[in-house]
Amino acid sequence: MPLYWGDLHNHCGISYGFGGLENALLAAKGQLDFCAIIGHASWFDIPERTEGLEYLVDFHKEGFAKLRGHWDYVIDTVNRFNVPGEFVTFQGYEAHSSRYGDHHFLTPDDELPIVEGESPADIVAKLAPRRVIAVPHHVGYTPGYRGGNWDSFNAAISPIVEVYSKHGCGMSDQSLYPYYHDMGPRDSRSSVYGALARKHRLGFVGSTDHHAGYPGSYGDGRLAVMADSKTREAIWEAILARRTYAVTGDKIQCSFTLNGMPMGSEVQAASERNVELRVSACDRIDKVVVYKNLQPWKVINGDRLSVAGIREGSEKAGVYKVRVEMGWGNAKNGFAWNGTADIRHGKLASVETCFRGRSVLAPSPEMKDDPTMNALGNRLLGQSDRSVEWSCTTFKNPTTLHPHTAALILEVEGDESTEINVRLNGAELSATVGELLGGNVTRHLQAYNSEAIVLHRAVPQHAYTIAEAWTDTAVESECDVYHAEIRQMNGQCAWISPIYALA
Structure with missing residues (x-):
């Protein structure tokens, strides 16, 4: 399948971001295949407006009101930019939550009313029967402090998780790109590795969470999807199937399969697992690691590629x-x-x-x-x-x-x-x-x-391409989780969605 590149989480002046909506969509169209411009809509358990928190509370509530005040304009403009086969847009908005973590809500449909709820599941239920997913983002923050909540995670409404953005990388507390925003440091309990340790089914995506209206801003996060065509329906199907992966900025082309099934799949494989990885990077490859149950299983050192080429x-x-x-x-x-x-x-x-x-x-x-x-x-x-x-x-x-x-x-x-x-x-x-x-x-x-x-x-x-194939016959659990991470010499990375091998 072709690869398409996008950003599903970018902010502009429609709520408490900056810059015009149409300029944001034009910027996205210049270097992406699809995007979603996200307005800030609600925060059910927002802190009380006490001393020191006045600005925090006020700018959030003013942003929520601003989005509601011209939501019809946002809906119409986003739909106008959606041209199948040329450039694809999705409707969406964000809800903060101290308890459940922040989520942005996406739909492939033309309309999406703004609703509030106590939890992501509550918001999705209120939007039924519309097609909506809730995407957790900057999940690595402290639990209860807008970090990911894997106790309440529901793969049925959250098939993908934003693992990298301008906040940093939430894969683990040891990953490159730590969190340095004033929201605080990373916590391993709410990291993506924390979710995979529980065998949660999820796909990886990157998006910018950039607040100046520039989707796909280089280095701040992008995602790739493997889809049949450049349309809302095809890209939506790929997202639901978790045929996605995250990159920091460079469009590192990746293919990752197990017994012929692509990233994001659940595969019945009680004995032999044939794993294939192909990468065409944008700079010299530094290191590639294929993980099995969060432990390095196969490691490719970029120096080996250079020596072989010489x-x-x-x-x-x-x-x-x-x-x-x-x-x-x-x-x-x-x-x-x-x-x-x-x-x-x-x-x-x-x-x-x-x-x-x-x-x-x-x-x-x-x-x-x-x-x-x-x-x-x-x-x-x-x-x-x-x-x-x-x-x-x-x-x-x-x-x-x-x-x-x-x-x-x-x-x-x-x-x-x-x-x-x-x-x-x-x-x-x-x-x-x-x-x-x-x-x-x-x-x-x-x-x-x-x-x-x-x-x-x-x-x-x-030096920037690899094509490897391995066979694994060691079954370690009822669900063995394989995923891959790629790092280039210039620091740009890719995180490939897991494949779940079922015994």
């Missing part, structure tokens, strides 16, 4: 990925880029955009909404088999550990003599594949504290 002499002619990155500098309000990249003595096979929205996770008293703040001009302007032209906006990096750059990943067919020539805002940077196999090159636009451009190392195909 031994086979495959760094001469073939396919390479080269990332063009731009940003840095001190432009807090944004820096506009216009660029082209030309391929000489080779072919441009594909281009993947890595564009970000403004880095906003939650409101703050000093922030004011501007409907145009998410109109950043991030788009491809033209593409052929020899060149690509684009525009985008970057911002000063929030800290030395948090990027706000933009990038394009160029898939290039050629050899060591193939040249990549980049022109950005009057600056030019060129290198051959052979040179880039040895290291990256950079250029600054000004003398100091300047925006800069990077042509990253070229990555040969053997």
